[in-house]
Amino acid sequence: MLLLFETPGGFAIFKVLDEGKLSNVEDLGNVFSSAESARKMVKLKAFDKFDNTSEALEAVAKLVEGTPSKGLRKFLKANCKDETLAVADSKLGNIIKEKLTIDCIHNNAVMELLRGVRSQLSELISGLGEQDLAPMSLGLSHSLARYKLKFSSDKVDTMIIQAIGLLDDLDKELNTYAMRVREWYGWHFPELAKIISDNILYAKSVKLMGNRINAAKLDFSEILADEVEAELKEASVISMGTEVSDLDLIHIRELCDQVLSLAEYRAQLYDYLKSRMNTIAPNLTALVGELVGARLISHSGSLLNLSKQPGSTVQILGAEKALFRALKTKHNTPKYGLIFHASVVGQAGGKNKPRIARSLAAKAALSIRCDALGDAGDNSMGVENRLKLEARLRSLEGKDLGRLAGSAKGKPKIEVYNKDKKMGSGGLITPAKVRLLSLQPLVLSAIVTYLYCCFVQTYNTAADSLLVQTPASAEDGVKEKKEKKKKKKKKAEAEEEEEAKSEESSKKKKKKAKTEVEFEVEEPAKKEKKKKRKHEEEETEEPAKKKEKKEKKKKKSEA
């Protein structure tokens, strides 16, 4: 009988010398307690070494599934003619039996044999000592683990972190060298530093020109613009710099070469970084751009670490010093960190910048999780989120425009002075109108129907008196403030919206110049009027009734 034994170094086939002992399973263990008796029991017949790690990985991966690899099949065919083979895995045994017509057995005795062989492995296989087996086993286990975890070398985020670090280093070096060129060559031709402000162009010109005397003869049209060239040629004649020897010029030229090659390499590195970012974190790149994305990953240490951070952290990553200082001194925390440099945040202005920064951070956190932990390799989610963000930015800016443009009638509404009311920007404009502009028509209709279901009342003529302009608007303001505090903004908006609408409808307003935005809201309002003509009167009822209730509440609270 033969025994198949798998090691990290290869496959081994042992011949069982004393088959009689197999019947007594308990004592079989004792047989292998010493090397001598073990050798009397089994003998190594053949050993098939793995040629390299990839072959080992393939063979073992197949074994894990229970199928023999090609190498194993060849090995078995060569060595197992007309003998039964003892295997550790019955599934494997079945397949071997099928494919290679070698009888396989698997039972307790086999298990004991395997145990024994395993414990005396280094003795039984002469070429394979303990110290050889250990690193092989380690290497094989790592390869197998990587295979199992579907490790792909493209998705290693260490490359990003190193690349962005190198980019920063290169920038610093480039700047240092360029400054050095300027200073050095400035001895010879000081005016050039003021004429050419760009470092790369300066280096190119110096390289071309060498001594300033040559400037008049040479053509700088590839490097510089015409006026600059003319200035240069002028200045070279009347320059007050000292003379320099040719040897010095050679060295200055070498330095210029360095600067230029570094600049070229930096451009290449940036391209590499962009392509890596698109492979590793496509959604994040679509949302914030390659550079900001790479900085975020590098700041956190790895993509996985970054994915564990909540959106609020992503918003202020990079501003830790300001954050902890603010937390300690109980001041306002910073509004943006690395995310400040994203293009969407740059587009926003004024008050919208922090708002967009927060929204961007939230969407970015989602995209990062998608990239780090998800399977899809495309950037569809990132692109979608970006569109949403841009739409939000537009709506935020639209809100601002509306506020600045004034109210519906083309002139600001004068309100009764209320010292307790907190004013936002544009104090003379009724905030109710502003929110009217921003509410979505669908939401509006939903709230209207909901409110209608809540309060079904009969028409009350007495309530009409409450729809008079000035007191209503005063209550508007106070009610607004209180409802803001209750954080039921939408409902308040809806109510005020209805009031406003009802005011409009009851007033039979004359058409005057309106802003574009109000047109949009007018149409759905009109549509609703058409739909719910029956309920219109009841609608006017509800806000009126509500106002009454709230008045009473206020009076109670004040009392």
Place this chain on the structure above:
Amino acid sequence: MRGGGRGPRGKGPRGRVPGGRGPRSGPGGMKGGNKVIVTPHRHEGVFIGKGKDEVILTKNLVPGESVYNEKRISVQNEDGTKVEYRVWNPFRSKLAAAIFGGLDDIWIKPGAKVLYLGAASGTSVSHVSDIVGPEGCVYAVEFSPRSGRDLVNMAKKRRNVVPIIEDARHPAKYRMLVSMVDVIFADVAQPDQARIVGLNASFFLKAGGHYMISIKAKCIDATMPAETVFSNEVKKLQADELKPAEQITLEPYERDHACVVGGYRMPKKQKTATAS
């Protein structure tokens, strides 16, 4: 350019600078700069740190690095060499809780080969790797890919940990990676864990080897009282030739947990002939 990436800078533990003269830092009341006296524990490879509170420590195999942001203690010897220890948190590691609980013998010692079933992200495995040292070997088996990834990353730094991302229920699947081991430590939290340990022992545990199992009563059977669950498990183990030697509860670190330690295929003790 705001905050360029100069290494992982997190909002986590700050001001935790290791190294430097003298022992310092620790959990539970210990802050940086405190003096801590390090003495060896009864168990070989484990150390006790006595400061304001007592902590158990293992000698860091990879000095200068924390595996899961645990505190490290640096001690300077008389001859000037620095030794770094890592604090072992009993609330996070069942093995540490068992040691705190007062086990007679954990059988994991420098140079031992350990099969660790249920390795998770490798936090306890790293401490076992510290104890067994570079001569020993820890075969860490973990089935979940997420934890497995962390385990493999930890194993890259520690060359005596062999990561195995397989189901512990099928030891045949990783038979080519593991050699005979001295100790099996099982923290799998599965209802059939006695069978799992028995199967793995029949494959890999040497005769006369030992095992340690952490039993979570709720996991085996949530309706039975914990004591009953533990005694049932012990009976199952005995049936598999895993003879239990001691059992301790992991209170106050874990509720309804017990740790059972025993031997496998122990050689029968020779009865000394009584003088007649």
